[in-house]
Amino acid sequence: MRGVVMYSAGDVRVEDREDPTIIDPTDAVIRLTATCICGSDLWPYRGIEPADHQVMGHEYVGVVEEVGDEVTTIKPGDFVVGSFVISDNTCEICRAGFQSKCVHAEFVAQIGTQAEKARIPYADGTLVATPGEPDADLVPALLAASDVLGTGWFAADAAQAGPGKTVAVVGDGAVGLMAILAAKHLGAERIIAMSRHPERQKLARHYGATDIVTERGDEGVARIKELTGGLGAHSVVEAVGTQESFMQAVGATRGGGHLGYVGVNYDVTIPGIQLFFAGIHTLGGPAPVRRYLPELIRMIWDRTIDPGLVFDLTLPLERAAEGYQAMDERRATKVLLTL
Amino acid sequence: MRGVVMYSAGDVRVEDREDPTIIDPTDAVIRLTATCICGSDLWPYRGIEPADHQVMGHEYVGVVEEVGDEVTTIKPGDFVVGSFVISDNTCEICRAGFQSKCVHAEFVAQIGTQAEKARIPYADGTLVATPGEPDADLVPALLAASDVLGTGWFAADAAQAGPGKTVAVVGDGAVGLMAILAAKHLGAERIIAMSRHPERQKLARHYGATDIVTERGDEGVARIKELTGGLGAHSVVEAVGTQESFMQAVGATRGGGHLGYVGVNYDVTIPGIQLFFAGIHTLGGPAPVRRYLPELIRMIWDRTIDPGLVFDLTLPLERAAEGYQAMDERRATKVLLTL
Incomplete structure (x- = not known):
């Protein structure tokens, strides 16, 4: 073959x-x-x-x-x-x-x-x-x-996307887009896609994104806070897997909120103290x-x-x-x- | 004053x-x-x-x-x-x-x-x-x-200690002991205290520990796996906060299990890939x-x-x-x- x-x-x-x-x-x-x-x-x-x-x-x-x-x-x-x-x-x-x-x-x-x-x-x-x-x-x-669909679905589920929730999705690749589709289907009230690419923003909106944030890193976190009364999103999906995107996802999650992450590369190291003081739930891994x-x-x-x-x-x-x-x-x- | x-x-x-x-x-x-x-x-x-x-x-x-x-x-x-x-x-x-x-x-x-x-x-x-x-x-x-009681209780709750669950508690300080008390009260079936100090082992048993593991690090993880049919504990409490104890806690948690952590020092860095492939829930922070x-x-x-x-x-x-x-x-x- x-x-x-x-x-x-x-x-x-x-x-x-x-x-x-x-x-x-x-x-x-x-x-x-x-x-x-x-x-x-x-x-x-x-x-x-x-x-x-x-x-x-x-x-x-x-x-x-x-x-x-x-x-x-x-x-x-x-x-x-x-x-x-x-x-x-x-x-x-x-x-x-x-x-x-x-x-x-x-x-x-x-x-x-x-x-x-x-x-x-x-x-x-x-x-x-x-x-x-x-x-x-x-x-x-x-x-x-x-x-990609199963992984995006798991990520949205791990982030406990659902009715009344604001969900932020870090990453506009296929998995991120599928997480948006899943969050929409799971009943999320508001879905913020973090995306810089016009074509992908379009697809993100098609799948249910209500807001688009183009900023990244600390600026991206600040923008999510702005959109959520200073608190951060209830649910955050991390679908990129770099150091910056992972810490952006941690920072975008409100205290007591849920982070679902479905891919990290070998270079990512998480400062324990930063995760600790974030006070968040996480669930990740191969879906x-x-x-x-x-x-x-x-x-x-x-x-x-x-x-x-x-x-x-x-x-x-x-x-x-x-x-x-x-x-x-x-x-x-x-x-x-x-x- | x-x-x-x-x-x-x-x-x-x-x-x-x-x-x-x-x-x-x-x-x-x-x-x-x-x-x-x-x-x-x-x-x-x-x-x-x-x-x-x-x-x-x-x-x-x-x-x-x-x-x-x-x-x-x-x-x-x-x-x-x-x-x-x-x-x-x-x-x-x-x-x-x-x-x-x-x-x-x-x-x-x-x-x-x-x-x-x-x-x-x-x-x-x-x-x-x-x-x-x-x-x-x-x-x-x-x-x-x-x-300490409130923190240990939160840790056990974060680790989803409860009926039918095997709970491992990393650390025999006051918070670890309180997590044992909480796990017992929450109905855990089996509570494994990771402790080396005879006096604290005694108190751990008083509060509900059913097993004591004295090994640490990778050996401690191996021992927890041995006691849990190779799978790891359903629920793990991390109550020490060092690099070794944190990674020991990650390793002791079964896939899909829950880790509750209630203190990390400033030197702890978590390899993202290791946390990812563990495939576990975590919840931590100031209780x-x-x-x-x-x-x-x-x-x-x-x-x-x-x-x-x-x-x-x-x-x-x-x-x-x-x-x-x-x-x-x-x-x-x-x-x-x-x-």
């Missing part, structure tokens, strides 16, 4: 890789319908994380080709959406809703779903079948559920997308939500390198790769 | 200070019945924080001498307990239960309650009157409510003691809880310096100063 390999920072190639097969009886092998490039794939691309001849990709939708003997909830021919983290969905941690910390957790990035096929371990606990074969226009939305998948699929199927708009460039898998470049140069928010 | 002044690290004196008077109509002036020395008072004593001729003390119980014109809920002659943070108890932040982040918050440490009298701003929002004059043996317990005071006073009055045992040395105010020394040398867990 064909698949993406990142040879080194900036050097993305599509080449022949070995076809996956069933190894464990809980595995499934799927033929991908679509996959995509994640903001986090840019970290190795930019040399912020190591890149050394590694397979890439952790977002995926596709059709089941084969399942192991112990797989019971999905079968060959099913159209499935899966989380970017493998989970058994039966352990104590999964049952508490934190599938991304499952005792059998494994990052799909290690499997590399920017490819024609993928072996998915713990298929019952990781994949969710859609009610049938989706209309073509639903495929991008379902693909978004695999990570337990599997918890939300059944509901997200239902809402996409019913056309209640339209997360697919975050994809603003579509390319065939063979042209993945162009996709990386477009996202790196911020010419695209998120690139969908067709198969 | 007489009061404590810390001239410099290690140099604590009791000297004449000006009597407090009503300044604002929301003030009260109280005559202290008892005060005490806090673990955090050792930071300037040890030179970890600056010490320069400053008043000391933020825990207090006493009798109201005089109130300003706008004070309505307490009157001269009332016996009162107050939080270590001033709060109006009416602003939006207070109403959400985060009185330590009140828009009028002020640290009582700036007022210095290791003294015969104190002016307490926002008396209605900071002080709570007891049902009557307390029996002498209840005074230490009521004094504990002012900070909103005022939220819990009415209930804590009721339980002390009813003799449901006996927090007063954390005081293991009692000295007259005039001998405060000896008290600091005893705590610094760990000869005393917590020193009560009588007036």
Whole structure:
């Protein structure tokens, strides 16, 4: 099969890789319908994380080709959406809703779903079948559920976005935009998008942002305070992951408020005393997308939500390198790769 | 009046200070019945924080001498307990239960309650009157409510200690011990005290600890994992505030679990990536003691809880310096100063 390999920072190639097969009886092998490039794939691309001849990709939708003997909830021919983290969905941690910390957790990035096929371990606990074969226009939305939508949803939920709440979203990338969509759906009263890009501001408003703040860092915090009677937002989503954006998010949260954060790079260090005196709740980490998948699929199927708009460039898998470049140069928010 | 002044690290004196008077109509002036020395008072004593001729003390119980014109809920002659943070108890932040982040918050440490009298701003929002004059043996317990009990209670609550939960408490100082008492009262199934001191282990067991772990750092984390089927504790309280103890607490919390932390020193820096991959809830900061005071006073009055045992040395105010020394040398867990 064909698949993406990142040879080194900036050097993305599509080449022949070995076809996956069933190894464990809980595995499934799927033929991908679509996959995509994640903001986090840019970290190795930019040399912020190591890149050394590694397979890439952790977002995926596709059709089941084969399942192991112990797989019971999905079968060959099913159209499935899966989380970017493998989970058994039966352990104590999964049952508490934190599938991304499952005792059998494994990052799909290690499997590399920017490819024609993928072996998915713990298929019952990781994949969710859609009610049938989706209309073509639903495929991008379902693909978004695999990570960016699920992650944005978790972030908004972690920030306890809901009725009566003012929610500030730091970051206007795909995850930030999805957090806005989620906050709106969860009933937030006011949603402040922190964004400098006119195109993304437009999409932010489409998804439910009521206010736009263009300032960053301390100025961004001051602006959020201004908009919230000096108190800060009840709920803040951090969807960038740099030192500045993280501390901006801490500063924008009111005392006793909730910060949900869904990505930090390796350079972020949080001054303990600053977090302490902020007096806030935090919840973060790789999102337990599997918890939300059944509901997200239902809402996409019913056309209640339209997360697919975050994809603003579509390319065939063979042209993945162009996709990386477009996202790196911020010419695209998120690139969908067709198969 | 007489009061404590810390001239410099290690140099604590009791000297004449000006009597407090009503300044604002929301003030009260109280005559202290008892005060005490806090673990955090050792930071300037040890030179970890600056010490320069400053008043000391933020825990207090006493009798109201005089109130300003706008004070309505307490009157001269009332016996009162107050939080270590001033709060109006009416602003939006207070109403959400985060009185330590009140828009009028002020640290009582700036007022210095290791003294015969104190002016307490926002008396209605900071002080709570007891049902009557307390029996002498209840005074230490009521004094504990002012900070260590209220702080330990908040920490256990922040960690979501409760039925079915395994709670690990990092630190066997007064706050850690109070967190154990709180976890027990909140219905925790298992309470693991991380403690090396035989005397404190004994008190930890008295207050409800079911297990003792003496290891620290990574070994302490490994031991907690061993005791919890490899998962970590549902609820962890951090009651020390050093780099090692904070990261030990993060590591001891299971994915999706809750960490409550109630003190960090200025040197603590949290690697963002480590907190991220832990996938945990955190809530910390100066405890909103005022939220819990009415209930804590009721339980002390009813003799449901006996927090007063954390005081293991009692000295007259005039001998405060000896008290600091005893705590610094760990000869005393917590020193009560009588007036």
